[in-house]
Amino acid sequence: MPSSRPVLHAERLSKKVTSGERTLTILHELSLSVAAGESVAILGKSGAGKSTLLGLLAGLDTPSDGELRLFGQPLSRLDEDGRAALRAGRVGFVFQNFQLLPTLSALENVLLPLELSPRAGEDQMAKSWLAKVGLEERIDHLPKQLSGGEQQRVAIARAFVTDPELVFADEPTGNLDADTGAQIIDLLFTLNREAGTTLILVTHDHALARRCDRCLQLDQGRLMPFASSDFNAAGGGQ
Amino acid sequence: MSDIPWRLAARSLKRDLRSADVRALFVALVLAVAASTMIAFFLDRLERGLERQAGQMLGGDLVLEQRSPFSDALRTTLEEAGFTLSDQVGLVSMISLGDRFQPASLKAVDDVYPHYGVSRVDLGQGTEQIAFGPSAGEAWADPRLAELIEIELGDRVQVGQTELTITGIVEREADQSGGFGNFNPRLMLNTADLEATGLVQDGSRVEFELLAAGPPQALDQVQELLGELRREGVEVRDVRVDRPQLGNALQRADSYLGLAGLAAVLLAGVAVAMSARRYVERHLDTAALLRCFGASQQQLVILFSIQLIGLALIASFIGALLGLAGQAVLLRLLASFFPMTLPPPGVTPLWLGILTALAVLVGFAGPTLLRIKQVSALKVLRRELDPMPPAAWLVVAVAAIVFGGLLWLYSGSLPLAIALLLGGAVLLGALWGVSALLLNAVLHGIKKITGTGEWSQALRLGARQLARRRQAGVGQLLAFSVTFFAMAMIVLVRGDLLSTWQAQLPDDTPNYFAINIQPSERDAFEQAVAPRVDTQSTLYPMVRGRITAINEQSPRDVVPEDARGDGSLRRELNLTWQAELPEGNQVVAGEWFSSETPMNEPQGWLGAVDATPQAEIVPISVEEGLARRLGLALNDTMTFSVGGDELTTRITSLRSLNWDSFKPNFFVIFPPGVLEQFGHSYITAFHLSDEEQGLIRQLVSDFPGVSLLNVDAILGQVRDVLAQVTRAIELVLLLVLLAGISVLYAALTASQPVRAHESGLLRVFGAGNRMISRIQGAEYALLGFASGLMGAVLAEVATAALYIYWLDLTPRLHITLWLTLPLGGALLIGVIGHALSRGLRRQAPAASLGLLGEA
Numbered sequence A: 001m002p003s004s005r006p007v008l009h010a011e012r013l014s015k016k017v018t019s020g021e022r023t024l025t026i027l028h029e030l031s032l033s034v035a036a037g038e039s040v041a042i043l044g045k046s047g048a049g050k051s052t053l054l055g056l057l058a059g060l061d062t063p064s065d066g067e068l069r070l071f072g073q074p075l076s077r078l079d080e081d082g083r084a085a086l087r088a089g090r091v092g093f094v095f096q097n098f099q100l101l102p103t104l105s106a107l108e109n110v111l112l113p114l115e116l117s118p119r120a121g122e123d124q125m126a127k128s129w130l131a132k133v134g135l136e137e138r139i140d141h142l143p144k145q146l147s148g149g150e151q152q153r154v155a156i157a158r159a160f161v162t163d164p165e166l167v168f169a170d171e172p173t174g175n176l177d178a179d180t181g182a183q184i185i186d187l188l189f190t191l192n193r194e195a196g197t198t199l200i201l202v203t204h205d206h207a208l209a210r211r212c213d214r215c216l217q218l219d220q221g222r223l224m225p226f227a228s229s230d231f232n233a234a235g236g237g238q
Numbered sequence B: 001m002s003d004i005p006w007r008l009a010a011r012s013l014k015r016d017l018r019s020a021d022v023r024a025l026f027v028a029l030v031l032a033v034a035a036s037t038m039i040a041f042f043l044d045r046l047e048r049g050l051e052r053q054a055g056q057m058l059g060g061d062l063v064l065e066q067r068s069p070f071s072d073a074l075r076t077t078l079e080e081a082g083f084t085l086s087d088q089v090g091l092v093s094m095i096s097l098g099d100r101f102q103p104a105s106l107k108a109v110d111d112v113y114p115h116y117g118v119s120r121v122d123l124g125q126g127t128e129q130i131a132f133g134p135s136a137g138e139a140w141a142d143p144r145l146a147e148l149i150e151i152e153l154g155d156r157v158q159v160g161q162t163e164l165t166i167t168g169i170v171e172r173e174a175d176q177s178g179g180f181g182n183f184n185p186r187l188m189l190n191t192a193d194l195e196a197t198g199l200v201q202d203g204s205r206v207e208f209e210l211l212a213a214g215p216p217q218a219l220d221q222v223q224e225l226l227g228e229l230r231r232e233g234v235e236v237r238d239v240r241v242d243r244p245q246l247g248n249a250l251q252r253a254d255s256y257l258g259l260a261g262l263a264a265v266l267l268a269g270v271a272v273a274m275s276a277r278r279y280v281e282r283h284l285d286t287a288a289l290l291r292c293f294g295a296s297q298q299q300l301v302i303l304f305s306i307q308l309i310g311l312a313l314i315a316s317f318i319g320a321l322l323g324l325a326g327q328a329v330l331l332r333l334l335a336s337f338f339p340m341t342l343p344p345p346g347v348t349p350l351w352l353g354i355l356t357a358l359a360v361l362v363g364f365a366g367p368t369l370l371r372i373k374q375v376s377a378l379k380v381l382r383r384e385l386d387p388m389p390p391a392a393w394l395v396v397a398v399a400a401i402v403f404g405g406l407l408w409l410y411s412g413s414l415p416l417a418i419a420l421l422l423g424g425a426v427l428l429g430a431l432w433g434v435s436a437l438l439l440n441a442v443l444h445g446i447k448k449i450t451g452t453g454e455w456s457q458a459l460r461l462g463a464r465q466l467a468r469r470r471q472a473g474v475g476q477l478l479a480f481s482v483t484f485f486a487m488a489m490i491v492l493v494r495g496d497l498l499s500t501w502q503a504q505l506p507d508d509t510p511n512y513f514a515i516n517i518q519p520s521e522r523d524a525f526e527q528a529v530a531p532r533v534d535t536q537s538t539l540y541p542m543v544r545g546r547i548t549a550i551n552e553q554s555p556r557d558v559v560p561e562d563a564r565g566d567g568s569l570r571r572e573l574n575l576t577w578q579a580e581l582p583e584g585n586q587v588v589a590g591e592w593f594s595s596e597t598p599m600n601e602p603q604g605w606l607g608a609v610d611a612t613p614q615a616e617i618v619p620i621s622v623e624e625g626l627a628r629r630l631g632l633a634l635n636d637t638m639t640f641s642v643g644g645d646e647l648t649t650r651i652t653s654l655r656s657l658n659w660d661s662f663k664p665n666f667f668v669i670f671p672p673g674v675l676e677q678f679g680h681s682y683i684t685a686f687h688l689s690d691e692e693q694g695l696i697r698q699l700v701s702d703f704p705g706v707s708l709l710n711v712d713a714i715l716g717q718v719r720d721v722l723a724q725v726t727r728a729i730e731l732v733l734l735l736v737l738l739a740g741i742s743v744l745y746a747a748l749t750a751s752q753p754v755r756a757h758e759s760g761l762l763r764v765f766g767a768g769n770r771m772i773s774r775i776q777g778a779e780y781a782l783l784g785f786a787s788g789l790m791g792a793v794l795a796e797v798a799t800a801a802l803y804i805y806w807l808d809l810t811p812r813l814h815i816t817l818w819l820t821l822p823l824g825g826a827l828l829i830g831v832i833g834h835a836l837s838r839g840l841r842r843q844a845p846a847a848s849l850g851l852l853g854e855a
């Protein structure tokens, strides 16, 4: 149930990068507000800047310009440490390239965020999340022994294991077949419904985007609403 | 396709030099080469310097001495071998000036004198350093002779049947032939005047010396001839064998520097092994891609070999240059120790350096590199197809064999290299097991910490991180242990070496010898000296005697052929008697005179059984070095001619003693009760502080017959050399420590990407700076602590072995080591690790994770 209290509020956010002598503007004065419990899909062409935006919104990166509030806190007033503290236990992140530690088993990878704020039954929680994503048989495997889709599911389990209020997911179903993808999507929205977890997703998957409360398109560094009719125009999903 | 590897290799090497692990590999190699070439260059020159110095003390590289002039045939042979020859004649004769007479040691030198070094002579314009002797018609006196018969420059002294003009006072002769054996004051003259003196006649006691200077090859060439000469009874002194005085100490310094060089190479090897691992891991993907594009296994091997050899060559070139510069610095430190310019360094150390770099690379990185060859193209699709890391034993075995080869190359001794290698291999094997156990134990212990405080949490997390690195953890532990071990060993040995030197020449080492103290003056002299000196040796009675028979046969027939010309057979020995074993002497075989023997009774040994004086055989104690040279053993009999009497003795004990102690030392000691009947005088040594120098004037006037020898100059020279060698050792020590720290740095850098990834993720999960740095700090500290502990075990075992088999020092337990190494290790690794990850902690996680790049 979207409530009126914004979990995240971005105003005139810009991101420029310089490589060599050229300055590249990836995001240009972009604004966005997401209410608690809302689910938002961000779509856009490859290279449009979706991953960059997600990183900025989660406070993993700093904008070149603009203001961003997370849980009501202006991020620009916090240092790297403060931003991390704000995230602790409240934000989950699924990376496009998974970012699993290669020397840790699937279970250990999922345990990692829990270990930062120890609580009883860590192991159980981690195992139950791996079970939810269908990997209960693979908990002792190292990332390189898992397929791409399996690694992605470990990354999803890791993002959700702390019961976060807000989850960012960068193409969470990108490597999954239709069936598994559908299961994961169901899982995400069950959580969204039952625990009120706010979801901000980057996706190419129209099936996923369609289930979100809101769809936004990133183009030329700006966000604009994505009309549901566009799904059809874009070819009805992949 | 055949030329593609070259271009590809060159290009990727250039790219590689930008990445941290390749740079670490590069730095490690540069250091290995720099350290080994520097030390090799330095040892090479030190060796030459020592030989030169020994040659200077002897008066030449080869010195022959006999009672008759040397034949022309011998001279020709030596000259053909490449020697320059110089003649010296030594004899004792009465010198007179007016009505003052004095027996003096005459040393006649020719125009070639001296081969090496300079004399310090006052020719009328103050003391000068000069490299020639008196010309014909002239003579130089030493200060003692000048004082005794009141010589002034320009005086004409009577020497035998001729008169010579005194034109110089010799403060120090360039060579030290003669040394302490002869306590007479000295006069130096020219050989051209010898005939006119009429002192050289058949039957007079004249020593002819032939001093030869030449290159080592010349010495090699005449070895056979020297053997023959020795058998003929010629006394032969060879610069390589007869190192005077400092020999022992410098030999140890030499060994130490060699050891330090090896430690540096070992350290570099560890660094190479660590970085190679990371290098290969990073290149597996490249290799797999190249396989996809159709490269063969062989091409891959060639490609990566070219890259690495290129790397090694560049590194060894830079390293060699650094080494060259380093040895110049070392030599500068030692400059005053080498009075003359040394020959420039040879090229051998350069080749040695390059060889070292290649060997270290092949030995420590080779097996790991072979993994690249096994990469399959499928790996591009399936990451789990990474070839397994090479078995640990293979890495260690190959590294050990290569290191053993280097040991052999550096130490020049195959058995030593093999022994060290086997010992090292066993130790490493044990260590591997112990590492795994230790790591487990530490982690197990940490798990029990249940506190919820930030520190205990950090410790728990740090331990878990360490445990999860599994193989890599044990590998790092091993690498750090070896690093700490090498560093600790070099520090320990240095400390013990220096304190041994310190103990050998303490501040109160005697700086005066008093000789020729008559029995009647003994007590008075003792009373005059005792209250004013810092230390004083016993007053030893001294009787001169000649060995006339060994086991009732002529000495020449019984001693080893090579010892026929030994000085102890050719000259009189100083004999003494003592009831107690002199300080600093140790009985190494047999037993010291038992106290029950009626040694102090008036009749003594002479009257014990029969009335005839020679009926009882006198027990004696012989110095072990002399015994070895002359082939003497316990219970052998020796007959001495003392004051015209023959004394038959039996060896009942062998002693070892320190010839560098600056105290009176004796080859042969009798029990009391035998020699008292012969004419004797006393000798003693004492230390007189600067403030008490006035005593000397008093002694000279109260005891005119007593000769006082000041050995401050020699003592100072010895101390100088030791001080300078100490400085060289400190410098090398510093170098090894730096190498060690850079190894730690390289190893930690190699593991940095993994840690960066981790800390980036932890940051995403909400860990703060404090938390991350505590977790990492805890991990580093644990690693450091555990490796320090193992390093201490290794160092203790290894130094004990070294002391016994190589450096000839007494092993001891280093308790502080067991504290400092684990704690210091924790601190050092903690600090380096902390410093390395500082930058990371400041970074936004997006950057440290490389969110946009590959995982």
Ligand SMILES: Nc1ncnc2c1ncn2[C@@H]1O[C@H](COP(=O)(O)OP(=O)(O)OP(=O)(O)O)[C@@H](O)[C@H]1O
Binding pocket: A017, A018, A019, A024, A026, A044, A045, A046, A047, A048, A049, A050, A051, A052, A053, A096, B852
């Ligand atoms: N640090 C950087 N330096 C240079 N260019 C950058 C940097 N970060 C992002 N970019 C560029 O910004 C653009 C947006 O990248 P981003 O990864 O956000 O795209 P994306 O929308 O996630 O694409 P995809 O759908 O392919 O994942 C890309 O062209 C990328 O090359």
Ligand SMILES: [Mg+2]
Binding pocket: A050, A051, A052, A096, A170
């Ligand atoms: Mg992206």
